[in-house]
Amino acid sequence: MRRSERKAASPDLGILANRALHAVQRELFRTLAEQGHPDLRPRHGAVMAFIDEEGSRATDLAQQSGQHKQVIGTLVDELAALGYVRREPDPDDRRAKLVVPTERGLDQMQRSDAIVGEIEARHAAAAGEAAYDAFKRLLRQVGEAPPADGDAGVTP
Amino acid sequence: MRRSERKAASPDLGILANRALHAVQRELFRTLAEQGHPDLRPRHGAVMAFIDEEGSRATDLAQQSGQHKQVIGTLVDELAALGYVRREPDPDDRRAKLVVPTERGLDQMQRSDAIVGEIEARHAAAAGEAAYDAFKRLLRQVGEAPPADGDAGVTP
DNA sequence: GAATTTAGTCACTGATCTTGACGATCATGA
């Protein structure tokens, strides 16, 4: 059997993870577009997926999402222009800014959390709650850094 | 509880899939670098993860990997320069070329398949074979297009 | 045999990521 046939019949973990990620992103952003948020793209998730209702610092968003702070800065510019967030001074630290969601931002956050929840509920219904819980625990373990290495828990 | 705290405590499917993909890619390419293949990057996987031992056409690699054929062309240029593949005419079709792995390419293919196999074996050992098999079946389902849509099974 | 489709390359254009420097501000330790 040819290698590509073996891979098609039994894809490996990296290929499956890549497809799973793209399937979830595709459905999420298509459904967001249908629900009034057509301007958002997956890379905006580095901000919108992690931002708190009461606002977050850019450095926190960079750390949580694994994106460089320069990229977060540019994404915040775009999201501000699109009406999703605004920048405010951080009262606790005059160097820092808070990225605060607008009403439109809060709506998007609530909707995207609900959409991902529905995707998960659909898979849980198909597989069974217990099986789905076990699946998520294993997926989380796969995403954690392997133990025998100096760099612990670093996201890209 | 703040949204970012909830997300840290219980990350959703998209975040988990993103981390899983990056964890597997990071370990794979770091281990390949240690084993004599330091010049390869994840985007080369669009060719090296799918190529057959006896060679593949660029259009097949584009279809299997979801990458545009222009990108595959550029990647094949780079991999040829690095000594992993060479282009040969396809005897069955004078328009077509076969991308054929070199000895170095075959070595990398065997090693990367083994490395991903070891990553999977480690997770299977930790979780149990039956649990890991169930995990992969579910991950594959997550990566398949949702049923109620016109675009069936398209990879990005 | 003509029309249509395909293969891969050309030539772009556009998108995204990475890095280091900088000034203002904060935290730390002597």
Added chain:
DNA sequence: TCATGATCGTCAAGATCAGTGACTAAATTC
């Protein structure tokens, strides 16, 4: 209290990566 080191976010690049349409030769289809 002060000097020093660290942090915050922006600036200004440079590097990497993806997407599109056109083109010629070759194959397929009708």
